[in-house]
Amino acid sequence: METSIASDKAPAAAFAKRLKRRVAARQWDFFAVTAPNLETLCRRELEALPADVQALKTVTGGVEFRGRLHDAYAANLHLRTATRILMRLARFRADSFGRLEEKLAAVDWELFLPQACALDIRVTARHSRLYHSRAVADALGRAVSGRVAVGAADELPLQRLQLRLSDDRAVLSLDTSGEPLYKRGLKSTGGPAPVRETAAAAVLMTAGFSAGMALADPMCGTGTFSLEAALLAQGIAPGRLRNFAFMRWPSFAPGRWKEALRRADRRQQRLDRPFIVASDLDPAACETLRGVVGAHEILGVIRVENRDFFETAPGPPPAAGGLVVLNPPYGRRLGSRSEGRALVREIFGKLQADYRSWRLAMILPKGYVEEKPPFAVHFSPLHHGGLKVVLLTGRVPA
Ligand SMILES: C[S@@+](CC[C@H](N)C(=O)[O-])C[C@H]1O[C@@H](n2cnc3c(N)ncnc32)[C@H](O)[C@@H]1O
Numbered sequence: 001m002e003t004s005i006a007s008d009k010a011p012a013a014a015f016a017k018r019l020k021r022r023v024a025a026r027q028w029d030f031f032a033v034t035a036p037n038l039e040t041l042c043r044r045e046l047e048a049l050p051a052d053v054q055a056l057k058t059v060t061g062g063v064e065f066r067g068r069l070h071d072a073y074a075a076n077l078h079l080r081t082a083t084r085i086l087m088r089l090a091r092f093r094a095d096s097f098g099r100l101e102e103k104l105a106a107v108d109w110e111l112f113l114p115q116a117c118a119l120d121i122r123v124t125a126r127h128s129r130l131y132h133s134r135a136v137a138d139a140l141g142r143a144v145s146g147r148v149a150v151g152a153a154d155e156l157p158l159q160r161l162q163l164r165l166s167d168d169r170a171v172l173s174l175d176t177s178g179e180p181l182y183k184r185g186l187k188s189t190g191g192p193a194p195v196r197e198t199a200a201a202a203v204l205m206t207a208g209f210s211a212g213m214a215l216a217d218p219m220c221g222t223g224t225f226s227l228e229a230a231l232l233a234q235g236i237a238p239g240r241l242r243n244f245a246f247m248r249w250p251s252f253a254p255g256r257w258k259e260a261l262r263r264a265d266r267r268q269q270r271l272d273r274p275f276i277v278a279s280d281l282d283p284a285a286c287e288t289l290r291g292v293v294g295a296h297e298i299l300g301v302i303r304v305e306n307r308d309f310f311e312t313a314p315g316p317p318p319a320a321g322g323l324v325v326l327n328p329p330y331g332r333r334l335g336s337r338s339e340g341r342a343l344v345r346e347i348f349g350k351l352q353a354d355y356r357s358w359r360l361a362m363i364l365p366k367g368y369v370e371e372k373p374p375f376a377v378h379f380s381p382l383h384h385g386g387l388k389v390v391l392l393t394g395r396v397p398a
Pocket residue numbers: 191193194195196218219220221222223224225279280281282285307308309310327328329330
């Protein structure tokens with residue numbers, strides 16, 4: 001009997017040892033994926049992480065960094081502008097199908113993936129002999145299913161794998177995040193044109209929003225700016241309310257995760273007085289947002305009002321400053337470009353009349369901005385739902 005217990009324990013201990021040596025204890029290359037134009041902000045965030053990440057390099061579409069697996073826990077938990085965190089599993093030459101299969105078979109998949117999972121395989125191929133991305137994806141699926149149980153996404157956790165082929169070189173990556181990081185776990189439904197949380201955080205950071213300032217979000221829709229501002233101003237980690245793909249991996253270390261949460265919580269400075277006013281013309285949007293705010297204690301700093309932007313005036317900003325953030329309707333719902341320009345002129349007029357000394361951040365399609373806005377603003381490029389838009393930041397004259 002004793003012999004049998006010892007022999008049952010032996011494979012588990014050997015597996016744990018392999019996990020530690022081959023996964024947890026070593027350094028990995030990671031890639032924080034961002035939307036275009038958010039790379040620099042994301043790098044700044046990575047540099048400020050409570051984690052030991054090194055060798056940062058900004059490239060188009062994201063930031064490369066190096067660290068241990070638990071440093072990726074911190075990246076997922078804290079980064080406001082990253083869309084997901086990829087872990088580089090292998091890089092190899094892949095100039096023939098045989099070589100690709102050999103390299104994929106050499107990966108210790110059982111050390112990385114849940115014992116049973118569904119796969120979301122993404123392959124891109126550029127200037128490569130292996131250009132048939134479907135066949136490459138099938139080869140990757142076969143290699144994984146030889147080592148862990150692969151099944152349907154409605155029954156098993158979904159794990160995303162990426163294989164990028166470029167000039168016959170392959171980069172194989174494992175997604176550590178799961179659902180994209182702009183899903184913060186606050187909203188349950190979307191609105192007609194919500195701005196992504198990652199872009200909203202970037203807008204607030206670019207406009208210099210910080211703790212102590214007031215925020216006016218007078219065309220709030222689903223309230224993305226207000227929700228992001230509540231998290232940002234209180235130092236709440238944006239991933240505090242959600243789960244991540246790495247939590248289902250055999251290497252997941254709950255002690256490390258709890259430590260990351262404790263560190264995150266020490267950075268919080270909870271505020272109780274409402275300093276964010278989210279308002280919208282649409283009563284249904286306000287009602288939905290009120291539901292979200294009411295469901296989370298940390299959102300008690302947001303007041304939701306059903307009001308017309310053009311019929312209200314917030315008064316002067318508090319001594320620490322105030323930011324008015326606007327993402328007016330546009331596109332089909334608004335009509336032609338000239339109608340869009342007319343609305344933007346009206347908004348500027350309202351700001352000059354009733355938002356004197358407030359900082360401004362406004363997202364607009366490029367063509368909607370007159371050559372010369374009525375006061376000095378800075379233009380930055382931004383992507384919003386596949387559209388190229390501009391972010392205007394500045395201060396409304398006193
Ligand atoms: C593009 S959406 C804003 C999306 C928002 N940023 C989000 O993340 O959900 C524009 C919003 O402006 C609101 N709106 C349009 N005209 C308004 C007005 N005069 N006063 C207040 N809200 C207005 C619409 O009801 C809509 O919710």
